[in-house]
Amino acid sequence: xxxxxxxxxxxxxxxxxxxxxxxxxxxxxxxxxxxxxxxxxxxxxxxxxxxxxxxxxxxxxxxxxxxxxxxxxxxxxxxxxxxxxxxxxxxxxxxxxxxxxxxxxxxxxxxxxxxx
Numbered sequence: 001x002x003x004x005x006x007x008x009x010x011x012x013x014x015x016x017x018x019x020x021x022x023x024x025x026x027x028x029x030x031x032x033x034x035x036x037x038x039x040x041x042x043x044x045x046x047x048x049x050x051x052x053x054x055x056x057x058x059x060x061x062x063x064x065x066x067x068x069x070x071x072x073x074x075x076x077x078x079x080x081x082x083x084x085x086x087x088x089x090x091x092x093x094x095x096x097x098x099x100x101x102x103x104x105x106x107x108x109x110x111x112x113x114x115x116x
Contacts, residue, residue, distance in 0.1 A: 002026045002105040006095045009110030012085055020080040020110060022095030032100040034078040036069060039109075040091035048093070049080060053100075063089075082112075090114045 008020040022034065033052045039045050049069040050058045057069050068081040078095065092109040099105070 004107035006107045006110040011113045022078045024076045030099045031097045033098045036080045038091045
């Protein structure tokens, strides 16, 4: 099993920044990729960014150039740096991992509010 704990969400003004963290524990050697997704009110769950075990990254078009996914392997933590936040970025952000050989685990999410 893999346990994931997200943190770093909160209230920020439009144009502001937040740095989300996803700390993993357990069978981390099985992690093939770590993703950040978000659930925006009234919309389906949306994949925002991915980082693979090899360090490759991918972003949803609307966040390219504003969000950066990174990791600290020594801390077993993946980060999502969010700059230039817009009201439409507000929602609950979830970290999940895709396991080598199949399976996935999800964190409980951290809320992001973008409002003046």
